[in-house]
Amino acid sequence: AEAQQRATAAAAAAAKAPRVIAPSLGGAMSKSAWKIQAEMALETAVGPNQQAGVGCLEALADTIALLRLERGVPACVRDAAKSGQFCAVVQEPGAATAWVPRSLLPPPDELADRDGAEEVDSRVGWCAFRVGRLGSGRGGLKAPAVPGTASALCALLADHSIGARMLSTFGTEVLLVAEDVLPAAAAALVDQGHAVWPSTRVCNPVPWNSIRAPRSDRSLSRQLAGTWSLVQRERPPGSIVEEYTKGDGPVRLQASGGLFVELGVPEDDGGGVFRGELNEASFAGRCRSVEEGGQVWCTQLRSIDFHPPSVDVPRWQVTLGTSSVVATSGECREFWARLGSAVESDIVALELQSEVPQPKHPRCGVWIFTGRRFARVLGLPRGSGLVAGTCCSSLGQLQRLRGYEEVHQELREHYEALLGTVKEPGLLRVRRMAWHPERAEGVFYDASDESSGDIVVKRECVIHHRPGGRRETWRIVEWAFDPFTPVQQQQQQQQQATDLLGIETPPPSEAQSTTASLSEDLQKTPSPVKQQQQQQPPQPQNPQTGSPGSASGIEKDNSPCGGSLNQEQCDQKLEDPLILADPWASKSPPTTALLQAKPPPPAPNLPVK
Numbered sequence: 358a359e360a361q362q363r364a365t366a367a368a369a370a371a372a373k374a375p376r377v378i379a380p381s382l383g384g385a386m387s388k389s390a391w392k393i394q395a396e397m398a399l400e401t402a403v404g405p406n407q408q409a410g411v412g413c414l415e416a417l418a419d420t421i422a423l424l425r426l427e428r429g430v431p432a433c434v435r436d437a438a439k440s441g442q443f444c445a446v447v448q449e450p451g452a453a454t455a456w457v458p459r460s461l462l463p464p465p466d467e468l469a470d471r472d473g474a475e476e477v478d479s480r481v482g483w484c485a486f487r488v489g490r491l492g493s494g495r496g497g498l499k500a501p502a503v504p505g506t507a508s509a510l511c512a513l514l515a516d517h518s519i520g521a522r523m524l525s526t527f528g529t530e531v532l533l534v535a536e537d538v539l540p541a542a543a544a545a546l547v548d549q550g551h552a553v554w555p556s557t558r559v560c561n562p563v564p565w566n567s568i569r570a571p572r573s574d575r576s577l578s579r580q581l582a583g584t585w586s587l588v589q590r591e592r593p594p595g596s597i598v599e600e601y602t603k604g605d606g607p608v609r610l611q612a613s614g615g616l617f618v619e620l621g622v623p624e625d626d627g628g629g630v631f632r633g634e635l636n637e638a639s640f641a642g643r644c645r646s647v648e649e650g651g652q653v654w655c656t657q658l659r660s661i662d663f664h665p666p667s668v669d670v671p672r673w674q675v676t677l678g679t680s681s682v683v684a685t686s687g688e689c690r691e692f693w694a695r696l697g698s699a700v701e702s703d704i705v706a707l708e709l710q711s712e713v714p715q716p717k718h719p720r721c722g723v724w725i726f727t728g729r730r731f732a733r734v735l736g737l738p739r740g741s742g743l744v745a746g747t748c749c750s751s752l753g754q755l756q757r758l759r760g761y762e763e764v765h766q767e768l769r770e771h772y773e774a775l776l777g778t779v780k781e782p783g784l785l786r787v788r789r790m791a792w793h794p795e796r797a798e799g800v801f802y803d804a805s806d807e808s809s810g811d812i813v814v815k816r817e818c819v820i821h822h823r824p825g826g827r828r829e830t831w832r833i834v835e836w837a838f839d840p841f842t843p844v845q846q847q848q849q850q851q852q853q854a855t856d857l858l859g860i861e862t863p864p865p866s867e868a869q870s871t872t873a874s875l876s877e878d879l880q881k882t883p884s885p886v887k888q889q890q891q892q893q894p895p896q897p898q899n900p901q902t903g904s905p906g907s908a909s910g911i912e913k914d915n916s917p918c919g920g921s922l923n924q925e926q927c928d929q930k931l932e933d934p935l936i937l938a939d940p941w942a943s944k945s946p947p948t949t950a951l952l953q954a955k956p957p958p959p960a961p962n963l964p965v966k
Contacts, residue, residue: 411550412506413493413758416558417443419458420482420536426453428473433461443485445524445531456483456524456533483522484539484558486532493552494760495743500529507532510546517545544668547748552758554747556666557740564656564670573615577646577653580677582613583701584727585693594690607638608776609693610725610732612706612835615643618725618732620776621663622789635752637663637791639774641723641734646675653677655684660721661736663772663791665749696730703728703838707819707831709735714827718742720771724831726840729779736772743767777801783843804843812841 421443424431430446434457437444445456455474459482468474488507489498507523507530514521514534519542522533534542543559553559587606590599599606605624611617621638640662646655657671673684673691682693709722722735737745743764749755756764774791783804790796803809811822819841821829839847 410503410506411491411552411758412502412510413489413491413498413552413554414486414510414532414546415489415493415498415554417485417487418555418558419443419460419485421456421485421533422459422462422479423477423481423483424455424457424468424474425477426455426474431455431457431468431472431474433457433463433468433472437461443531447524456485482536483533484536486534486553488530488532491758492760493758494763502530506530510551513549514542514545517541519545540668543748547668547750550750550754552747552749552755553668555740556668556746556748559748560666560668561670564658572647573645574647575613577648577677578615578644579613581644581646581655581675581682582611582704582727583698584696584730585609585611585682586696587691588694589692591690593688594685604696608696608730608732610727610730611644612704612725612727614706614835615645616706616708616723616725616834617641617644617657618723618734620732620734620774620789622774622776622791623794624789637768637772637774639663639734639791660739661723661734661772662739662745663736663768663774664752665744665747665755666739668748697728701727704835705731705837705840706833706835708834710818710830710832712827712829716771718771722773722829722831726779726838730777731779731785731840732774732776734774737767742771744772775801779840781844782838782840782847785840802841804841804846814839814841 419442424434426446434444434446434455437457442458442461443456444458447454447456454477462468462476463471465475465479468476487498487500488502488510489500490502490506491499493499507525510532511521511523519538520535521542524531524533539559540561543553546553586604586608587599587601589597589601592598601607607619607621609617609619618641619639621636621640623636640659642657642659642661644655644657646653648654653675655673655675657673659666659671671686673686676683679699680695682695684691684693703726705724705726707724709720709724712720718737718741720735721738722733724733725731739745743759744752744755744767747755747759749758752764769792772791774789775787776789777785777787780786783802785800785802787796787799787801800806800809802812804812808824810824813820813822817833819831819833821831823829842850
C-alpha cells in the first residue's frame with residue numbers, strides 16, 4: 358500500500374509538469390502510451406526497502422539520433438509517438454533536445470527548414486537500453502527497475518571511461534550509450550553480473566560479417582582438422598581447474614574447412630544420472646585460423662552454444678604440435694591431445710538446412726564425422742531465445758536473472774548434443790548424449806532397423822528422417838566418405854553407376870595384372886580409333902550428341918593421352934593406373950577396384966586408357 362501511494366504521488370507530480378516526454382518505447386500499442394506508463398508506475402513488485410543491484414537491460418533495435426530543437430517538436434518526433442516507437446523530448450530553460458530513431462529523420466536541409474531542428478552530431482548514433490528487474494523472461498523486460506539502478510549503471514560505465522546518458526520517467530528508465538563504444542559498454546555490464554540482450558545488437562558485428570570471407574589459412578585449418586580431447590584446463594595459467602586423464606573430458610571434432618563441434622557432455626559414470634544444465638557445455642560453429650606476427654590465432658565463431666554468449670568473440674593463441682595443441686585466451690589455458698591419425702582424411706561436415714515440420718524458432722546445427730567418431734550439435738542460433746540471445750557471465754547467472762524454469766525448458770526443448778562412433782557404415786552408436794545419459798552405448802541410427810529412422814544421401818544434401826516423424830535436411834560441406842550407407846548397398850549403387858557409364862569392373866584378382874600390362878599393351882598396339890579413321894571416310898558429327906563411341910555424349914580426344922601433352926608426358930601418363938572421369942566421384946567412397954573402359958569396335962577386348 359505504501360509503495361502504491363508513493364508511486365501514485367510521483368505519477369501525479371510528473372503529470373503536472375513533465376520535463377521528459379517518452380510517449381513510447383517501441384512496438385505497437387493498443388492502449389495509450391501514457392496509460393501504459395502509469396500502469397507500470399503503479400506496479401507493487403518493487404519493495405520500499407529493495408536496493409539497486411544487478412538488472413536486465415534490453416537494447417532497442419533502432420539507432421537513436423539526438424536533435425537540437427529551435428521551433429517546437431518536429432514532425433518526425435510526432436510520427437514516432439504515433440507509431441509507438443521510442444522518442445523523448447527534454448525541455449530545459451532556454452534549450453530543448455529530442456531523441457528519435459534516425460530512420461525517421463528527413464534530409465538535413467528539410468529538417469532544418471521545415472522543423473527548425475538539426476542533429477547534434479550526425480557521426481554519432483546512440484543505442485537505447487531499457488532497464489528492468491529480475492525475472493525478465495520470455496515475456497520481455499519487467500519494469501520498473503529498482504530505483505537507482507540506472508544511475509548505478511551510469512556510474513559503472515563512467516569507471517570504464519564510457520559516457521552514457523540517462524532518461525528517467527515514472528514508468529521506466531532508459532540508458533543511452535554511443536554505438537561506437539557499445540561492445541565495450543556491454544562487456545563492462547556483463548562482467549558485473551548484468552544481463553544484456555539481444556546479443557546480436559550489443560556485440561561487435563565485424564567478426565561475424567566476415568564469416569564467409571576466405572581469410573582463414575587453409576594449411577592451418579588442415580593441421581587442426583581431426584579429433585581432439587581436452588587433457589587439462591588452467592585458470593589462471595598455472596592453476597589447474599580441470600583435468601581429464603581417461604579421455605572423459607570435452608571432445609572437439611573439426612573439419613578441414615573450419616567447421617567444428619565441441620562436446621561438453623559429461624561422461625556417464627554408469628548410473629545414468631543427469632548432472633544438470635550447468636554441466637552441459639557444448640557448442641559448435643566455425644573456426645578461423647590465421648598467422649599474425651609469427652603466432653597462430655584461432656577465432657571461434659560459435660553459432661550454437663549451450664551457454665549464453667560473451668560480448669567478445671573467443672580468440673585463442675595456439676601452439677601447434679604433432680599430436681597436441683596448447684591454446685591460451687586471457688586468463689585461461691587449455692591442453693588438447695589428438696585422437697587418431699595426425700593426417701585425418703576421412704572427414705564429413707554437414708550444416709543443418711531445414712526441419713519439417715518447421716519449429717516455431719528455427720534452429721541451426723553442425724554434424725561432423727572424423728574417421729570412426731562423429732558429433733552433432735543443434736540449437737537456437739545466436740541472437741534467438743533466452744540463452745543464445747542474452748549476453749551474460751554464466752548460465753547460472755542467466756537462470757537467476759531471466760528465470761530458472763524458462764531457461765531450463767528452452768534448453769531441453771531446442772538444444773541437442775551427441776557424441777558417437779561409427780561401428781560400420783550404416784550403424785551409428787551413442788557414446789554421450791545431452792540430457793539423456795541413460796542412452797549411452799545405444800543405437801542412434803541403424804540402416805537395417807526402420808525404428809531408428811532413415812537417412813537418404815543425395816548429391817548435395819543428406820535427409821534424415823528421425824523417429825517420430827521429424828525430417829532434417831543437412832547441407833553437405835565436406836564429403837570424403839559415406840558413413841550412412843551400408844557397404845553392400847554402396848557397392849550396388851557404384852555398380853549401377855558404372856553400368857550407366859559403360860564401365861566394367863574386373864575381379865580384384867585381375868587388377869594387379871591388368872595394371873602391369875596396361876602400359877605395354879597401349880604402346881605396342883596402335884589406337885583402334887585411328888585405324889577406324891584410316892579405313893573409313895570422316896563422317897559429320899552432331900555437336901550435341903558427340904561421337905558414336907562416347908557414352909556420355911561428349912566428344913573425346915582420339916589419342917591415348919589427349920592432344921595437349923607431349924610424347925614424354927604421354928609416356929609418363931600411360932604408366933599411371935586407369936582413371937576415368939566419374940561425375941559421382943566426389944560424392945562416392947573411394948574404391949580399390951580397377952575400372953576398365955569398353956573400347957569402341959573393332960577391338961572390343963583391348964583396354965584403352
